[in-house]
Amino acid sequence: MTRGARPTICCALWAALVITALLPASRAAAASSPAGRWAGDIDTPGGQKAQIFLVLEEKSGAWSGSLEDPVQGTAALSDLKVTATAVTFRFQPAGAPFGLDFSGTYVAGEDGLNGKFSFQGSAKAVTFKRVGTPGAPAAGATGTAATGTAAADSAAVVVRLKHPYRLAVTGRLGWWASLHSVKDEQYTVNNLTAAAPAFDGAVKLYPLDGLAVFVRGVRAGQSVTNDTALLAPYSHNGMTADSYLSLDGVEFGVAGYLGRKLMPKSHFNPYLTGGAGSYTWTMTSAGRGTAPMTIAQAPLTGSSLGGWFGAGTEYALGRKLALDFECSWRFFLTRDTKAWRDSESIWGNTLAWAMSAGVTYGF
Numbered sequence: 312m313t314r315g316a317r318p319t320i321c322c323a324l325w326a327a328l329v330i331t332a333l334l335p336a337s338r339a340a341a342a343s344s345p346a347g348r349w350a351g352d353i354d355t356p357g358g359q360k361a362q363i364f365l366v367l368e369e370k371s372g373a374w375s376g377s378l379e380d381p382v383q384g385t386a387a388l389s390d391l392k393v394t395a396t397a398v399t400f401r402f403q404p405a406g407a408p409f410g411l412d413f414s415g416t417y418v419a420g421e422d423g424l425n426g427k428f429s430f431q432g433s434a435k436a437v438t439f440k441r442v443g444t445p446g447a448p449a450a451g452a453t454g455t456a457a458t459g460t461a462a463a464d465s466a467a468v469v470v471r472l473k474h475p476y477r478l479a480v481t482g483r484l485g486w487w488a489s490l491h492s493v494k495d496e497q498y499t500v501n502n503l504t505a506a507a508p509a510f511d512g513a514v515k516l517y518p519l520d521g522l523a524v525f526v527r528g529v530r531a532g533q534s535v536t537n538d539t540a541l542l543a544p545y546s547h548n549g550m551t552a553d554s555y556l557s558l559d560g561v562e563f564g565v566a567g568y569l570g571r572k573l574m575p576k577s578h579f580n581p582y583l584t585g586g587a588g589s590y591t592w593t594m595t596s597a598g599r600g601t602a603p604m605t606i607a608q609a610p611l612t613g614s615s616l617g618g619w620f621g622a623g624t625e626y627a628l629g630r631k632l633a634l635d636f637e638c639s640w641r642f643f644l645t646r647d648t649k650a651w652r653d654s655e656s657i658w659g660n661t662l663a664w665a666m667s668a669g670v671t672y673g674f
Contacts, residue, residue: 344369345398345417349424349439353380365424365439367393378402393417398424409475409630415439430475430630473570473580473627474517476673481635483669485509487531490640490662498541500548500594500604500611501645501659504533504556509665511562521568529588532557532599533663545657548611549596549604556661557599558643560617562588570625578627585620590643592661606651606658613650617643625671633671641665 349365364379376388378400386404398417403410415426415437424439488506509531515523533556536542542550564586570579593612595601603610621639628634643661648654 343395343419345393345424348442350442351437351439353435353437363437364442367398369393376400380404395419398426402428409627413437472520473568473625474520474523474673475630477517479515479517479523479671479673481513481515481525481527481669481671483511483635483637483667485511485531485665485667487533487641488664488666489533490664492662497656498544499657499659500545500550501661503536503538503541503545503550504661504663505536507532507534507555509667511667515566515671521571523566523568525564525566527562527564527588528560529562529590530559531665532559533661545604548606548657549602550594551596553597554595554604555598555601556592556594558590558592558661560588560590562586562619564619566623568625580625580627580633581622582624583620583622584637584639585618587616587618590615590617592643592645594658606654609651611651611658613645613647615644615647617641619665621665623667631673633673635667635669635671637665637667639665639667 346367346369349367351363351365352360353363354360361381363381365376366378367374367376374391374393376391377385378388379385380402384404386402388400388402389410391400392398396417396419398413398415400413401410402413409430412429413426414429415424417424422441424441425437426439427434427436485508486506487509489504491502491504509529511527511529511531513525513527515525517523535550535552535554535556537552539552542552564584566582566584568580568582570577570581573581591614593610594604596604603612605611619639619641621637623635623637623639626634626636641663643663645661646654646659651658
């Protein structure tokens, strides 16, 4: 090797070392910002995996972005704050009464974005992987990130969770209107009942977003007519215009919600419901808590099975709060010809239309 060749080889080795040392730095510099398009995996309410896409863009020091979620829909981010190491924002699609808060950490050396979505005291971790060039909009997008978001938002069908909680309590006031069927003007005691207020309270479990099972306590009843001519045949049984049929019990039911299918963008969430219960009842002579009427000197009181089916709707007021409206047909198997002999023409089963309104609170 000549002396002139040695400096040339040394320079080449030195250049190679410098280039090798600068390559990681150049990669880190190229990805020293969380700007770009990111993809992350989440669990859907159906228990399956789905991908969400996060787009972040910086212009003149101002940040903007959007999130594409197959459950909630697509929307621009609000309260977006980006630093060299952290990203936080709020995601709430138009029309959704509640949103998700994200808090994440950006690691420039690894070009990684990790964080968690928080909602009603619970959190879910998400790891994002870059799928777009830093500082550039998503592949195939035109214009700014905001323009892409608006286009995606107009095309997306927003399907959001209607029940972002597992447990809830419901309290309702009701009005139970009497339901009669009279033939040949032959009135039984049950056909002389009249509408009266009611109250019920339930604890609900949501195994699915569109399904609730619940246990409910009911305190209700029926007043009676004030028509003295109709009451007269039963005066010797102790029936008066102040008589009252109390119907208190415990119910077990289900509700199937149709809102995600029929009106995914709406605050309304219609449902079908039904169930059965056990009820303690008494036909009193002068109001709730007074002495019962009698048939053949046997007190008109007992315990019976019953049930209902009907339809209603919720209306979301916020993340945890919703109004509840329901109309249902109720029946109670109060007839018992063994306990009250020869009572077919006097006492039978009880029917009612129940209209209820109340509030549901989830937690």
